[in-house]
Amino acid sequence: MEKEQQIFGIRAIIEAVQAGKEIDKVFVQKDLQGDLMKELLKVLKQNGVNFSYVPVEKLNRLGDRNHQGAVASISPISFADLDELIMSLLDEGKNPLFIVLDGISDARNFGAIIRTAECTGVNGIIVPKQGSAPVNGDTVKTSAGAVFNIPICKVDHVKDAVFHLQSSGIKTVAATEKTNNNVYDIDFTEPVAIVMGSEDKGVNPSVLKVVDEKAKLPMYGTISSLNVSVACGAFLYEVVRQRL
Structure with a gap:
């Protein structure tokens, strides 16, 4: 700080x-x-x-x-209201793309995700009020200033945010290895929110129970997981590929 x-x-x-x-x-x-x-x-x-x-x-x-x-x-930024952000995107006729971060506690990972999200056209990032990485100097630096260009919303509970997105017609997809579904088999052309979990625990089981779909990245090495910011980038660029 x-x-x-x-x-x-x-x-x-x-x-x-x-x-x-x-x-x-x-x-x-x-x-x-x-x-x-x-x-x-x-x-x-x-x-x-x-x-x-x-x-x-x-x-x-x-x-x-x-x-x-x-x-x-x-905080160096003002946080956006999720309901207002969703309504404005739908009123403008946009095809919303959200990232939901469930337990990302490292400021540099947070900043790297924000940077990639801004580059791939993400409309908003949703984080919980408790247990989330702070928006501090490390976040700003790692995001290369992108933190000032993308709305970030704080919510009381990730699960409630998932329900709110779903009720607004936005499909929720959790990134998790606890599935047989491949990320390349998911339809990302419709309004969607991608839920990313922490590296040590992944997406909370209670959240996994309520999302619309689950998807994983194919892994061929001996290490079983990617850094969360890298995994998030892989998901986002599959969205970009499908929407081009």
């Missing part, structure tokens, strides 16, 4: 959240007690702000100011 993107101190963070600032993530000192800390946690939960507990040593490394047990990062 760059210092100009940080907020130090419990009270300052509370005021920033209540003022509607785009807070991407808050680091809270582990085992810190007190009424003010309880108020901060309540405000963060009420406003759906992503936060995590960390040791005080991590907070100390984030800056030399008095953090009082909490440091927040301000």
Whole structure:
């Protein structure tokens, strides 16, 4: 985190959240007690702000100011509203293409996905409020600035986003090895959202149960999986190939 993107101190963070600032993530000192800390946690939960507990040593490394047990990062972007984005795309007669990221926690992977998504005409990226990689300096740099050119939507739960997409006529396809379907057998010419999971766990089983289709990439090496940003790129360029 760059210092100009940080907020130090419990009270300052509370005021920033209540003022509607785009807070991407808050680091809270582990085992810190007190009424003010309880108020901060309540405000963060009420406003759906992503936060995590960390040791005080991590907070100390984030800056030399008095953090009082909490440091927040301000997002360099404004997040889009998913419902409004879907409606605008359909009203404009576009053929929507979305990426849903279920548990991508590495900022550089996130940035690489954003860069490829922008290059392949993705209309929006959907991430959960909790457990998602932050939009920070690493994300901006790895995306080569593409993060400023593509709408990113935060949702409470990925599964709810899948239901919302489906009710809007957008097919959902999960990238997973837990299927016999090949990515090249899926019809990507219609409105579609591709769900990508984390490298260690993949797409959440509860999400796999509700998507319309599942697809995998053929693998011929001894390593069983690709980096998630590379796999996402392979899926997206199959969409491009079909839509050309």
